[in-house]
Amino acid sequence: MKKLVFLPVILLLACTQQPSGSAEVASAPLPGGQSNVKDETSKPDVVRIAVNSNVHKTLVAALQAADYVDALSNVGPFTVFAPTDDAFAKLPAGTVDNLVKPENKATLQNILEYHVYVGNIREDQIRDGMVLNQVNGQNVTLNKTADGKITINGVNVIGSVSASNGTVYVLDGVLLPPEKK
Amino acid sequence: MKQNRLMLIITLGLALLALNGCKPKGPAGVTTGDAASKVYVAPGQYDEFYNFVSGGFNGQMAVYGLPSGRLFRNIPVFSVNPESGYGYSEETKPMLNTSHGFVPWDDLHHPALSTTKGEHDGRWVFGNANNTPRVARISLATFRTEEIIELPNSGGNHSSPFITENTEYVVAGTRFSVPIGDKTDVPISSYKENFKGSISFIKVDPQTGRMNIAFQLRTPGFNYDLSRAGKGPSHGWFFFSCYNTEQAYTLLEVNASRNDKDFIMAVNWKKAEEYLAAGKGRKERARYAHNVYDEKTHTATSTMLDEVTVLDVMELPDIVYFIPCPKSPHGCDVDPTGEYIVGSGKLAAVMPVFSFGKIQTAIANKDYEGDFAGIPIIKYESALHGEVKKPGLGPLHTEFDANGNAYTSFFVSSEIVKWNVQSLQVLDRVPTYYSIGHLCVPGGPTAKPHGKYVIAYNKITKDRYLPTGPELTQSAQLYSIDGDKMQLLLDFPTIGEPHYAEALPASLIKDKSVKIYPIEQNEHPFAAKGEKMARVERKGNDVHVYMTAIRSHLTPDNIEGIRVGDNVYFHVTNLEQDWDVPHGFAIKGATNAEILIMPGETQTLLWKPLAAGVVPFYCTDFCSALHQEMQGYARVSPAGSNTPLKFSTGETASQK
Numbered sequence: 143m144k145k146l147v148f149l150p151v152i153l154l155l156a157c158t159q160q161p162s163g164s165a166e167v168a169s170a171p172l173p174g175g176q177s178n179v180k181d182e183t184s185k186p187d188v189v190r191i192a193v194n195s196n197v198h199k200t201l202v203a204a205l206q207a208a209d210y211v212d213a214l215s216n217v218g219p220f221t222v223f224a225p226t227d228d229a230f231a232k233l234p235a236g237t238v239d240n241l242v243k244p245e246n247k248a249t250l251q252n253i254l255e256y257h258v259y260v261g262n263i264r265e266d267q268i269r270d271g272m273v274l275n276q277v278n279g280q281n282v283t284l285n286k287t288a289d290g291k292i293t294i295n296g297v298n299v300i301g302s303v304s305a306s307n308g309t310v311y312v313l314d315g316v317l318l319p320p321e322k323k
Numbered sequence: 324m325k326q327n328r329l330m331l332i333i334t335l336g337l338a339l340l341a342l343n344g345c346k347p348k349g350p351a352g353v354t355t356g357d358a359a360s361k362v363y364v365a366p367g368q369y370d371e372f373y374n375f376v377s378g379g380f381n382g383q384m385a386v387y388g389l390p391s392g393r394l395f396r397n398i399p400v401f402s403v404n405p406e407s408g409y410g411y412s413e414e415t416k417p418m419l420n421t422s423h424g425f426v427p428w429d430d431l432h433h434p435a436l437s438t439t440k441g442e443h444d445g446r447w448v449f450g451n452a453n454n455t456p457r458v459a460r461i462s463l464a465t466f467r468t469e470e471i472i473e474l475p476n477s478g479g480n481h482s483s484p485f486i487t488e489n490t491e492y493v494v495a496g497t498r499f500s501v502p503i504g505d506k507t508d509v510p511i512s513s514y515k516e517n518f519k520g521s522i523s524f525i526k527v528d529p530q531t532g533r534m535n536i537a538f539q540l541r542t543p544g545f546n547y548d549l550s551r552a553g554k555g556p557s558h559g560w561f562f563f564s565c566y567n568t569e570q571a572y573t574l575l576e577v578n579a580s581r582n583d584k585d586f587i588m589a590v591n592w593k594k595a596e597e598y599l600a601a602g603k604g605r606k607e608r609a610r611y612a613h614n615v616y617d618e619k620t621h622t623a624t625s626t627m628l629d630e631v632t633v634l635d636v637m638e639l640p641d642i643v644y645f646i647p648c649p650k651s652p653h654g655c656d657v658d659p660t661g662e663y664i665v666g667s668g669k670l671a672a673v674m675p676v677f678s679f680g681k682i683q684t685a686i687a688n689k690d691y692e693g694d695f696a697g698i699p700i701i702k703y704e705s706a707l708h709g710e711v712k713k714p715g716l717g718p719l720h721t722e723f724d725a726n727g728n729a730y731t732s733f734f735v736s737s738e739i740v741k742w743n744v745q746s747l748q749v750l751d752r753v754p755t756y757y758s759i760g761h762l763c764v765p766g767g768p769t770a771k772p773h774g775k776y777v778i779a780y781n782k783i784t785k786d787r788y789l790p791t792g793p794e795l796t797q798s799a800q801l802y803s804i805d806g807d808k809m810q811l812l813l814d815f816p817t818i819g820e821p822h823y824a825e826a827l828p829a830s831l832i833k834d835k836s837v838k839i840y841p842i843e844q845n846e847h848p849f850a851a852k853g854e855k856m857a858r859v860e861r862k863g864n865d866v867h868v869y870m871t872a873i874r875s876h877l878t879p880d881n882i883e884g885i886r887v888g889d890n891v892y893f894h895v896t897n898l899e900q901d902w903d904v905p906h907g908f909a910i911k912g913a914t915n916a917e918i919l920i921m922p923g924e925t926q927t928l929l930w931k932p933l934a935a936g937v938v939p940f941y942c943t944d945f946c947s948a949l950h951q952e953m954q955g956y957a958r959v960s961p962a963g964s965n966t967p968l969k970f971s972t973g974e975t976a977s978q979k
Binding site: 175176179180181212213216217218219248251255260261262263267273275277278279 | 576649650670671716734754756757758
C-alpha cells in the first residue's frame with residue numbers, strides 16, 4: 143500500500159458545524175486551544191488532515207462533539223484510525239446522530255479514544271498480530287498480509303497519511319470498543 | 324483498493340474546514356475582569372511567593388515572583404554563565420568538574436526545596452542534572468550553587484532530587500539502567516542480563532547541608548522516572564514510578580508501551596538504613612566528583628571520590644516492593660497527609676490512587692501477585708484506594724492544596740484537572756495553552772500546602788506571544804485556586820525550559836538574603852583587602868594581579884612587564900561594602916568571559932595574551948557616575964623580553 147499524497151489545497155469555507163458548546167463553555171468563553179493556532183506553513187496535524195479530507199466530515203463532527211479537536215492538535219504523537227463517512231454510514235441508522243448528543247458525550251469519547259493510540263506507528267512498523275493499547279485503555283489488533291494489506295480488528299485500512307504529529311490510517315469501518323467486563 | 328486510493332487522493336486535502344470559525348477565539352475571552360488586579364504587584368511592592376523554576380535544558384534555575392510572574396534571578400547551576408563568570412572564573416570552574424572532566428552544560432529538571440517536618444524551611448533548593456548525573460544544592464541566603472555531587476552507576480538522573488520529610492536524604496534514581504561494575508563493555512542486547520538500576524540516597528548534613536552518598540540501592544534493570552518521599556505516616560518510605568518494565572533497549576516509544584501495567588516502587592529506606600548499620604552494604608569502586616563552594620575563600624574545590632556502598636534489593640528482602648500501575652507511570656505524588664500516592668500512567672485511561680495503609684496491610688499479609696527479579700509485586704487491588712476514572716488524557720503530575728484536593732496536569736488533553744483525593748471525584752478542569760508538563764501549587768508537594776495558585780509549565784507556546792522566529796520562549800500560566808473554579812490569571816514567559824517548579828512564601832527567605840560579603844571575612848588566598856595590598860607578582864610564567872575594585876577605579880590600572888606566553892591571573896577583590904554594588908572585570912581578547920564580583924568578594928579571570936601590545940581592561944557592571952572611567956591598560960611585551968614588571972594607579976609621567 144502506498145502512502146497517500148496529501149494535497150494542501152486550502153479553501154476557507156464558512157463554518158458549518160455548531161460549536162461544541164456545553165453550558166460551561168457558553169457561560170465562560172474559553173479561547174481556542176491548539177487547533178486555533180494560525181499556521182498554514184507547518185505540515186498538517188492529524189486533525190487538519192481529517193478536516194482537509196472530504197470523506198471525514200462525520201469524524202470531524204464527532205471529534206468536535208467530543209471536545210477532542212484540541213487534544214489531537216497537540217504534539218502527540220498519535221496514530222489515528224479514521225473511519226470514512228461511508229464507514230460511519232454503515233452503522234445502524236441514527237447511531238451517529240445519537241452519539242453526538244451532549245448526553246452521550248462519554249460514549250462518543252470512548253469510541254473515539256478507541257481509534258487513537260498515543261505513539262506514532264508508521265506503516266513499516268506494523269507487524270502482523272501487533273496489539274496496540276488505545277487511549278480508552280482497550281486493545282486493538284493489527285494484521286498485515288504478505289502483500290502489505292493492513293486490517294485493524296478486521297476492518298480494512300484503505301490508506302495512510304503522514305501527519306506532523308503522527309499518522310492517520312483511513313478505515314472503511316468503525317471500530318467498536320468491546321463491552322467492558 | 325487502487326480505486327479507493329485514487330478517490331482519497333482526490334478527496335483528501337480538498338477543503339480546509341475553517342475550524343477557526345467554529346470557536347470563540349483569542350485571548351479576550353480568557354480571563355475575567357478582575358484577573359489583572361489579582362496579579363498586579365504595584366511598583367516597589369513585593370510578590371507574595373518566590374517561584375523556583377528549573378531551566379530544563381539551560382541547566383540553570385530561575386527565580387520568579389508570584390503572582391506577578393516577574394523574573395528576579397537566573398541562578399547558574401550546571402551550566403556555565405558568562406554573565407557572571409560562573410564556570411569561567413578560576414574559583415567556579417571546579418564546580419563543574421566531574422569524573423568526565425569539566426562539563427559546561429546540563430539539563431536541570433526538578434527543583435526541590437528543603438523541608439523540616441514536611442514543611443518548607445527556606446534553607447536550600449536542590450536541583451538535578453539529568454544528563455551527567457549530579458545533584459546540586461543552592462543556598463537560599465546567597466542564591467548561589469554551593470555544592471554539586473556526581474552520581475556514579477547512574478544514567479540520566481531523572482527521579483531526583485526529591486527529598487525526605489526532614490531533608491534527611493535527597494534521592495537520585497537513574498532513568499536509564501546501565502551495565503554496572505567491572506563488566507560494562509557488554510552488548511546492548513544483553514540488557515536483561517547485565518543492565519541494572521541504581522537509586523542513590525544522598526545524606527544531607529542538617530546544619531551545613533553538605534551532601535554525601537550514604538548508599539545506593541541496586542535495583543532491577545528498567546527506567547526510573549519520578550519519585551516522592553512519604554511523609555507523616557509514610558515517613559521512612561519513598562515511592563518511585565518505573566516504566567519500561569518490558570526492559571526494551573530500542574524504540575522505546577513502541578517497545579516500552581506493551582505492558583498493561585508497569586510499577587510504582589515502594590522503598591522502605593528505614594529498612595535500608597538497618598541493613599547499612601548491620602554492615603550489609605557492599606563497598607564498590609566508583610569514581611565521582613564532589614564539588615563544594617566555600618563562602619569564606621569564595622572558591623570551589625573538587626574532590627574525586629572512589630567508593631560507594633551498595634545495598635542490592637534483589638538480595639536484601641523487605642527494602643523494596645512493586646505496586647502495579649497502569650501504562651508507563653510518570654508522576655508519583657504523595658498527598659499532604661502522606662496516606663495517598665497518586666500514580667499517573669501517562670498512557671493510561673484511569674489514575675490510580677494507592678493507600679499507604681493498604682500497602683502496609685498487603686505487605687503484612689503477603690498479598691502478592693508474583694514477583695519481579697525476586698521482588699514481591701503487591702496485588703493492585705490490595706494497594707488501591709481507588710481510581711480517578713476518565714480524568715483526562717495523558718496524566719503527568721499532581722500537586723495538592725490544603726483542602727484535600729489534587730491538581731493533575733494532562734499533557735495530551737492540555738488541561739489541569741482538580742479532583743478530591745478522598746472521593747476521587749473530578750471537581751473542575753481548565754485548559755492550558757498549550758500542552759502542560761509539570762505544575763506547581765505553592766507548597767503543593769509538602770505536608771502544608773500554601774495554596775492560592777496553580778502554575779502550569781507548558782511545553783508548547785506556538786502563538787501565545789509575539790513570534791520570535793522558530794525558537795520561542797516557553798510559557799507559564801498562573802491560575803487562581805482560591806474558589807471552586809480555577810481561574811486563569813496570567814501568562815508569563817520563562818527562560819530555558821520550565822520543567823518543574825516549587826514555590827514558597829517570600830517571608831520564609833527574604834529577610835535572610837545576604838547583601839554583602841564582609842571583607843574582613845574574605846579568606847581568598849589572592850584577596851587584596853585594601854588598595855595598599857594591590858600588587859603584581861610573577862612566578863615563572865604565571866603573573867598574579869592582586870587587583871581591587873572600588874568606585875570608580877581599578878588598582879592597579881597600569882600594568883607592564885607581562886609577556887606573551889604568560890598566564891595572567893586577575894584576582895579582583897571588590898572592596899565595596901554596599902548592597903548591590905558589584906563590579907565586573909573584562910579584558911580585550913580574553914577567551915573566556917567576564918567576571919562579576921560581589922561586594923567583599925574575590926574572583927579570578929585567567930588571561931593568556933597572545934600578542935605584544937597594550938591591552939585595555941574595564942569594569943563591566945555600571946557601578947557609578949564615573950563607571951566609564953573605571954578602566955586600565957596592560958602592556959604585553961614579546962616572549963623573552965625584559966620589560967620590568969611594574970604596576971600603578973594614578974601615577975603619571977609628569978610625577979616622575
